Amino acid sequence: MARVHIDVMLKDEILDPQGQAIERALPSLGFEGVRGVRVGKHVVLDVDDRGDLEEQVADMADKLLANPVIERFTVRVE
Amino acid sequence: MARVHIDVMLKDEILDPQGQAIERALPSLGFEGVRGVRVGKHVVLDVDDRGDLEEQVADMADKLLANPVIERFTVRVE
Numbered sequence: 001m002a003r004v005h006i007d008v009m010l011k012d013e014i015l016d017p018q019g020q021a022i023e024r025a026l027p028s029l030g031f032e033g034v035r036g037v038r039v040g041k042h043v044v045l046d047v048d049d050r051g052d053l054e055e056q057v058a059d060m061a062d063k064l065l066a067n068p069v070i071e072r073f074t075v076r077v078e
Numbered sequence: 079m080a081r082v083h084i085d086v087m088l089k090d091e092i093l094d095p096q097g098q099a100i101e102r103a104l105p106s107l108g109f110e111g112v113r114g115v116r117v118g119k120h121v122v123l124d125v126d127d128r129g130d131l132e133e134q135v136a137d138m139a140d141k142l143l144a145n146p147v148i149e150r151f152t153v154r155v156e
Contacts, residue, residue: 005085007083007120008120009120009122019121022121022142022143023123025142026138026142029138029141029142031134031137031138032126033125033126033128034123034124034125034126034138035123035124035125036122036123036124037121037122037123038121038122038123039119039120039121039122040119040120040121040122041117041118041119041120042085042086042087042117042118042119042120043097043100043115043116043117043118044087044114044115044116044118045101045112045113045114045115045116046112046113046114047111047112047113048110048111048112050111056109059109060104060107060109060112063107064100064103064104064107065100
């Protein structure tokens with residue numbers, strides 16, 4: 001059993017209003033010097049171990065978790 | 079300038095309907111043996127380097143990014 005972390009983020013060229021809202025709110029909470037805030041999804045799942053694990057998970061992310069037109073994803077196996 | 083990754087997830091004891099929906103959809107897409115799917119937020123930001131970086135970011139996550147009643151967060155500095 002492997003624990004897999006998948007991060008799904010908007011591509012850099014796609015506007016991220018949620019990230020911008022956070023960036024604008026931070027100074028009023030006393031946090032200065034923060035830039036480039038981007039918000040995405042973090043998916044954690046447990047998968048049965050097998051040889052092609054990373055390939056399978058990437059396929060899964062591509063088909064179900066991310067919209068490849070506007071999002072990119074990274075996979076981390078623990 | 080440090081790049082910081084913050085993962086905000088629902089606490090384990092809180093029901094995660096989005097994760098359950100994904101888990102139920104996976105077999106029909108041909109992915110078997112996946113369990114315990116949980117979905118949360120992934121926030122990426124660039125912060126000016128300073129000594130108390132991790133502490134500052136944890137404070138930020140606690141005040142603005144996560145709801146500490148139902149969510150927990152992890153911070154990773156790159």
